[in-house]
Amino acid sequence: MGKRESAVYIISVAAELAGVHPQTLRIYERKGLIEPYRTPGGTRRYSQDDLERLELIQELTAAGVNLEGVRRILGLREENLRLRSQVDRMRRLLGEAEQRVTGHPAGETVVHRVTVTGRRHLPDIRRSTPFG
Amino acid sequence: MGKRESAVYIISVAAELAGVHPQTLRIYERKGLIEPYRTPGGTRRYSQDDLERLELIQELTAAGVNLEGVRRILGLREENLRLRSQVDRMRRLLGEAEQRVTGHPAGETVVHRVTVTGRRHLPDIRRSTPFG
DNA sequence: TTGCTCCTCACGTCACGTGAGGTGGC
């Protein structure tokens, strides 16, 4: 969060863009929700990523989540995204592995074949619904 | 939550076991954190699963998360656990698929082989750290 | 100097836990 080059917004601008009080941004930082880059002089600089994170924070607090809740939810969401992309990657690898065995491209049938051979169900990721 | 047979604790007992006020349990229910079984007469009955969920809720509120935050965190955690077990299952399937190709059991080298053939990294699940 | 930054302290509002008060069925 807050790479030197991309951190371009001073706190008043970031606050205006996010629609919050500058002091609110300082509170968010103290509570560990966001960590803007600091210039050598000690002033905060917010990046575009920071602004997107602020938008998420706004959504959650508007929905009634307090700051400690927001902090944990952001962490869990990140972890969740990591796990999702990992599942996607492994699903692709399984398709490729099957193709090497059968000699033709993987389709829906591949999932079935792998399932049968492996004696296990391959769960449908589309079932997992994102939260909040 | 709250299967008929396993829901054995009346609210006063559940509250005592969870270390909270009975009225607090009613609040948790109104906020959608927990849903005990109801007898035909309309009284609440809590199961062992409910009590474990209450313990989680206690941990989170003690850490300063408010009830809307708890509600979402519990949902995200569940989803997270589902994703983790899905990754585990697919990892096992990949090992089995590789064994069929190479003719010998999968080990650390299998991960490497699959990675090379698939031109992608197989992320290490042990990297993903559980949250709060 | 002006307008920003930094910080801390104080107030108002709201969420939530506790408790009281009044009801009804085993």
Add this chain to the structure above:
DNA sequence: TTGCTCCTCACGTCACGTGAGGTGGC
């Protein structure tokens, strides 16, 4: 009847956002 249940309403505390007040560097 006693002790539980159900519900709603009220109060106290705390978190958080807003704002003021005083500082210092471009």
